[in-house]
Amino acid sequence: MSPFIERILWHVGLSACLGLTVALSILSDIIALLTFHIYCFYVYGARLYCLKICGLSSLWRLFRGKKWNVLRQRVDSCSYDLDQLFIGTLLFTILIFLLPTTALYYLVFTLLRLLVVAVQGLIHLLVDLINSLPLYSLGLRLCRPYRLA
Incomplete structure (x- = not known):
């Protein structure tokens, strides 16, 4: 990874010649690319949590x-036989005991995603x-006021 990171940093430094906003925009894009796995885990956690909640409500x-x-x-209303209730009880206990783990997984990756989005927003x-x-006009007024009308 070392040669790639050095090349990326060199290109970002070279792009700073185009201006600070270009360098900041490229930095934001690099952050988005480097944290794509956090986004994937966040989406996976959200879907898994939603699936568990839907399954628990159905079994309830x-x-x-x-x-x-x-x-x-x-x-x-519906009447279920004994085998269906037994399988439902087994699935319900498995889902209810795994729910805190899934909820914590979802919470951690939601907070990480929120942190990444906040940094990109800033x-x-x-x-x-x-x-x-108007930074150029302010700098011109401070350094060479005779050039302004």
């Missing part, structure tokens, strides 16, 4: 003798601030 309806009717979009805010300020 099984214990109450209800089921979701897809055609009518409502919860209807960089974009700094770029917008630099682009909106």
Whole structure:
């Protein structure tokens, strides 16, 4: 990785000749590329957590003798036999005991993703601030005021 990082840093330093906003934008893109795995784990954790919550709610309806009717979009009564209730109990206990682990996994990667998004947001805010300020005219007024009308 060392030669690649040296080349990347050299190109970023070379792009700083084009201006600070270009260097900051490239830095933001590099952060996005280097933290893509955090985004992937965040999406995986979110889907897994949602799947567990949906599974637990479905199994909870099984214990109450209800089921979701897809055609009518409502919860209807249903009678289950002993084998279905036994399998439902096993799945419910597995899901309920694995829920804290999944919730913590989701929380950690949500906080990491939030941190990355906050850093990128600050960089974009700094770029917008630099682009909106009249830095050239202020510098000209301080250094050579006779050039301004």
